[in-house]
Amino acid sequence: MSNTSRKRIVLGALIVACALCVGIAVRGELRRNAPEPEHCVLCDSGYTCRAPALLNLATGEIAELEVYALDPRLPDEVDKTRTGFMRLSYGAGVQVCMDAGRSASVILPDKQEPINYALYCRSCRALLETVGTKGYALLDLHAPETLAVYPAREGTECAINGYTAVVHRKTIAAYPGGQTEVVEVLVTGE
Numbered sequence: 046m047s048n049t050s051r052k053r054i055v056l057g058a059l060i061v062a063c064a065l066c067v068g069i070a071v072r073g074e075l076r077r078n079a080p081e082p083e084h085c086v087l088c089d090s091g092y093t094c095r096a097p098a099l100l101n102l103a104t105g106e107i108a109e110l111e112v113y114a115l116d117p118r119l120p121d122e123v124d125k126t127r128t129g130f131m132r133l134s135y136g137a138g139v140q141v142c143m144d145a146g147r148s149a150s151v152i153l154p155d156k157q158e159p160i161n162y163a164l165y166c167r168s169c170r171a172l173l174e175t176v177g178t179k180g181y182a183l184l185d186l187h188a189p190e191t192l193a194v195y196p197a198r199e200g201t202e203c204a205i206n207g208y209t210a211v212v213h214r215k216t217i218a219a220y221p222g223g224q225t226e227v228v229e230v231l232v233t234g235e
Contacts, residue, residue, distance in 0.1 A: 078162075085166035087173075087184075087192065094186040097205040097232050099151060099197060101137040101181055102173060103158035105165070108136025110149040112208065112234040137181070149232045152217075153181060153197065183210055183230070199228050207235045 084090075086105035092098075094109040101107075132143045143149045157180030162170055172194050176182050181197035185205045195203045201212040210232045219225040 080163070081166050082164060085169050086164045087169045088166060088189065091189070092186060093189060094184075095206060096149065097203075097208055097210045098184040098186050099137050099139065099141075099181055099230060100173075100184050100194075101139075101158075102160040102177070102179065104138060105161065106137040107184070107186070108134070108139065108141050108151070110141060110151065110208075110210070110230065110232040111143055112149050112232055113146060139181075146234070148234070151230045153212075153228045153230065157181075181230075183212075197230060209233050 086107075087100070090107075092107060094107075096109050096111045096113075099108045099110060132145065134141045134143070139151045139153065141149060141151050160170075160173060160178045165173060169192075172192065173182060176194050176196040177198065183195040183197050183201070183203065183205065185191075185193035185195075187206045193205070195201055195205070195210070197212055199212055199214050201210070203210050210230060212228065212230050214226055215229050216224050216226050
């Protein structure tokens with residue numbers, strides 16, 4: 046093979062690689078500039094939480110990570126004395142385990158889906174991009190007009206409305222008889 050043929054092959058490969066990079070960048074920019082929805086799943090939802098919430102960036106689903114049960118006598122008030130029971134719920138694509146009066150925990154899935162920009166208005170897109178574009182985000186939805194967002198990735202520790210949220214790696218038992226490492230979001234109360 047001659048030097049000219051090798052140069053042409055290398056040049057062709059470089060052109061293809063550049064075209065792929067430009068295509069990927071344009072595709073990302075098109076997603077980011079997707080038309081705004083009629084109702085943003087964050088700022089237009091009217092959803093409020095006392096406890097930290099977990100947002101699935103790909104679906105827009107929100108799960109409140111409750112530590113305390115609601116008081117049956119007083120609407121919208123928590124009862125910090127009701128303990129000793131567990132509750133499992135499903136939200137934002139994950140299972141939430143509440144150990145009443147102690148903690149709430151979620152194990153994040155290994156596969157992190159990209160953000161679906163079409164669900165969010167431009168200001169919420171910009172806010173969410175500060176914490177990541179894949180997977181999950183922790184939210185303070187106590188006062189929606191002052192929405193606060195935190196990354197839901199290993200090493201995050203934040204205080205949200207009197208609760209502490211920690212994202213850490215832990216080892217759990219795996220079937221059959223082994224162990225596996227997972228990333229857990231753990232919320233503890235006041």
